[in-house]
Amino acid sequence: MNWKLAARAAKMNPSVLREILKVTERPGIISLAGGLPSPKTFPIQAFADACAEVLHNDGQAALQYAASEGYAPLRQAVADMLPWNVDPAQVLITTGSQQGLDLVAKVLIDPGSKVLVETPTYLGALQAFGPMEPNPVSVASDDEGVIVEDLVAKAKDGRFVYLLPNFQNPTGRTMTEARRAAVSAAAAAAGLPIVEDNPYGELWFDEAPPLPLTARNPEGCIYLGSFSKVLAPGLRLGFLVAPKAIFPKLLQAKQAVDLHTPIFTQRMVSAVMKDNFLERHVPTIRALYKRQRDAMMAALTREMAGLDVKFNAPKGGMFLWARLPEGIDTVALLPKAVERNVAFVPGAPFYADQGDPRTLRLSFVTASVEEIDTAIAALALTLREELALLGERRLAPEPV
Amino acid sequence: MNWKLAARAAKMNPSVLREILKVTERPGIISLAGGLPSPKTFPIQAFADACAEVLHNDGQAALQYAASEGYAPLRQAVADMLPWNVDPAQVLITTGSQQGLDLVAKVLIDPGSKVLVETPTYLGALQAFGPMEPNPVSVASDDEGVIVEDLVAKAKDGRFVYLLPNFQNPTGRTMTEARRAAVSAAAAAAGLPIVEDNPYGELWFDEAPPLPLTARNPEGCIYLGSFSKVLAPGLRLGFLVAPKAIFPKLLQAKQAVDLHTPIFTQRMVSAVMKDNFLERHVPTIRALYKRQRDAMMAALTREMAGLDVKFNAPKGGMFLWARLPEGIDTVALLPKAVERNVAFVPGAPFYADQGDPRTLRLSFVTASVEEIDTAIAALALTLREELALLGERRLAPEPV
The missing domain is CATH 3.40.640.10 (Type I PLP-dependent aspartate aminotransferase-like (Major domain))
Structure with a gap:
């Protein structure tokens, strides 16, 4: 059968994110990846x-x-x-x-x-x-x-x-x-x-x-x-x-x-x-997300101490953006983080041109404060291990 | 502001049907036009x-x-x-x-x-x-x-x-x-x-x-x-x-x-x-629509007697297709039918190329049996008047 695709379809590729995030749906994983509103807020x-x-x-x-x-x-x-x-x-x-x-x-x-x-x-x-x-x-x-x-x-x-x-x-x-x-x-x-x-x-x-x-x-x-x-x-x-x-x-x-x-x-x-339901309802969402943003920023400050990790302080919304130390590629880091039961979204796919491989997106709205604490600690551990490996590789003699 | 449209958008035109059918939403009109399932069947x-x-x-x-x-x-x-x-x-x-x-x-x-x-x-x-x-x-x-x-x-x-x-x-x-x-x-x-x-x-x-x-x-x-x-x-x-x-x-x-x-x-x-809800529910829709199809065919046979009107006998679904006598353009007929409080859909827009102007689509599912009877009688009256006008025009002396 001659299924001839339109040119535009031939260019469509499976969403990088979608493929990456499939692994994060495993039970036991704390996902800071998806942009999922907290279901606790659904009226x-x-x-x-x-x-x-x-x-x-x-x-x-x-x-x-x-x-x-x-x-x-x-x-x-x-x-x-x-x-x-x-x-x-x-x-x-x-x-x-x-x-x-x-x-x-x-x-x-x-x-x-x-x-x-x-x-x-x-x-x-x-x-x-x-x-x-x-x-x-x-x-x-x-x-x-x-x-x-x-x-x-x-x-x-x-x-x-x-x-x-x-x-x-x-x-x-x-x-x-x-x-x-x-x-x-x-x-x-x-x-x-x-x-x-x-x-x-x-x-x-x-x-x-x-x-x-x-x-x-x-x-x-x-x-x-x-x-x-x-x-x-x-x-x-x-x-x-x-x-x-x-x-x-x-x-x-x-x-x-x-x-x-x-x-x-x-x-x-x-x-x-x-x-005026929204006038009563939306402030409860704002309060919840603000507490969770605060928890994530506190956890990042605590757990990433001493590492060259930069992150912003969003004034609203659902996402925080971070940049990891030189040499880290967050696409490569993700599977290792998932092994430690935490997921995030690498930043590179969000760029229309060349992406910054050190960036990642963290959602602070879906996971609870306790989960955020656990997840950021696991992410920091993953990152420290990766940096140690990078250091070893740098110290290793070049192959002749 | 430079709103430059894509080529495909420049070719988009308001749906002919949509424009035609706006007039049919007037209260008092019996519409045989839209493909609207009978709301009586909604569970x-x-x-x-x-x-x-x-x-x-x-x-x-x-x-x-x-x-x-x-x-x-x-x-x-x-x-x-x-x-x-x-x-x-x-x-x-x-x-x-x-x-x-x-x-x-x-x-x-x-x-x-x-x-x-x-x-x-x-x-x-x-x-x-x-x-x-x-x-x-x-x-x-x-x-x-x-x-x-x-x-x-x-x-x-x-x-x-x-x-x-x-x-x-x-x-x-x-x-x-x-x-x-x-x-x-x-x-x-x-x-x-x-x-x-x-x-x-x-x-x-x-x-x-x-x-x-x-x-x-x-x-x-x-x-x-x-x-x-x-x-x-x-x-x-x-x-x-x-x-x-x-x-x-x-x-x-x-x-x-x-x-x-x-x-x-x-x-x-x-x-x-x-x-198995559908196994119990769908037969009630079939029975209703069959009664209404029968009513429409009976009304067409009765009201269009003596006119060269052809219509089919659908074995299911929602629509009946008819072809009116030579000289009739159903796009031109529609506003006159609407004046008599009945609406249908002209057939021509359904053709990818040159449409047949004598055709029209009649839905038998939205209107009740009584409404179908009234509507088909009104449509027949509209058609007879139009045919009379056509005849007069044919008999009128040509302008010199």
Whole structure:
């Protein structure tokens, strides 16, 4: 049988992460790898009440085909939630914000199109864009996000720049107010659209992050949001907000990919969000994740003492980013860590170009404080052993 | 702002049907247009019980991220349900079977790839394939499906042929056993893969349709199925079965588009299907739809008497296909029918090439028997008026 693959499919490769992380699903492993929200935060009873209510009051409509745009009250709720003036007609409900990336790619990327991304960037975005065969270009980035001068230098003919300003995946960094103002102005001046991804923005620990980029220039940005981190990811419910100039194309693409996002889960979430539920619920998530971030930073400080290990102090979100001593390759280190029952994600796959092999991403949200302590101790032990081996190899006589 | 669209997006047009059907959502209109299952058939109580059970027993897992392949017990249930030997590892759960079409397009279609389709074919498939810019080629078809000689003549370099053998959308026709055997053999001989779409197969009225094409040559076929017509479409739950040769690519494409189909709805449906629920439930849908098909055929026979109106006798599914007298264009007729409070779908948009303007699709599943009677009478009246107008125009003196 002549199964001839499309060129784009021939280029698809199994996700490096996916393959690596398969081993981490073994029982007994403490995983700091996956970006899994703590299931303790899922409001199970609220969902149970919402299911019963929706099926009792609107069962037939909740199970029927529905509009591709999404459930009108949910679109309104999204518009009301956002800190700039959003017309609900600009809100498209998506099957997770990952689908927003797929739709954006379909509508804006031709083969070879230049797409600017952060260094490093969200791996799932690279995977979503990939089938449309872009040319992803890394913009140099520091602790505050992309560096404006490099963005400007690379902006020409860019279809868009993909940015994750709040508690970025994978680095946990946040774009400062000054950087946002500069990036927004530079992108507008260059006519470069921004695709702003904000799944973690509500998960701030001490203070809310600065205004989104989209709020500063709504006509120049597509904004992606998600209910995965404030309610539950298993419902696959996200949204995008797009200017009128391209909303119809995104809607047509949406219609072709799955007709509409499940209306039952849209109505569930709409019912759960009544009476300002998120205002009571989200602070409990913030408090939990903050305690766990503190525990991870304390454990890293304690266990990595004396080693050249650098890590940041994320102000929210789910991830901490670390860089191990020279000579360490975190891809090679992972299986050894797994032998000691701890898993993390190597940083290199998150780079659109050459990755930094010394980096890794640690999630502080899924494991408990006790598990974080145990896991970081095991990781430090693994690292010390690896460094000892490296030292031995360096001291060993060269083969003649 | 430089919103430069991808070439594929510039070609996307608002769905003709979508635009036409907007007018039909007016209150008071009896719609024979949409392919909406009768909401009376939705097992609301069973879903309510399933939601409560899933959230009570497995709430955290049902709301967490999950495997891209789908929920293992549901994949097993799908494999068990199908009438050939299916390994659950070949089953991919999709966000509606529409998503299966999107994934197939991404993996198998290059710009300009020849894709063979029936005459006419499912409009949603043309829309799903469209963004990958295929060259769709219509295979001549009769009441039994595609004509084998024409399929063979056009098979060369075809990426696949897309077939809907059971109670096809839009025509309601079913491929006979003899035609299936011949099509399967011819496709295998030509090395032409088959993409078999079977959303309606369980909705048979008197006897089950012949074995699927995929059952005859599983290595040469991708099979798409759906829970939309046997349970409820609002959950957006479908599946595909693919040979091992291409399953991994479809899975990678799936992961990139929405990570996974909502696990909560997968577990809901898995819970509902326990204890052979479908074996008790689906016969009630068949009985209802059969009564409504009978009513529609009786009404057409009665109301269209004396007019040159042809229609088929679907043996299952949701749709009946009709052809109106010469000179009638159903696109032009629709607004006049809507004025008389009845809506249908013109047939022309379902053709990959030049459509037959005299054709239309009538759904017999959403409206009640009484509504069907009223609607067909109104449609006949509209048609008689249109024919009278046509006659007057023909009799009028030509302008000099």
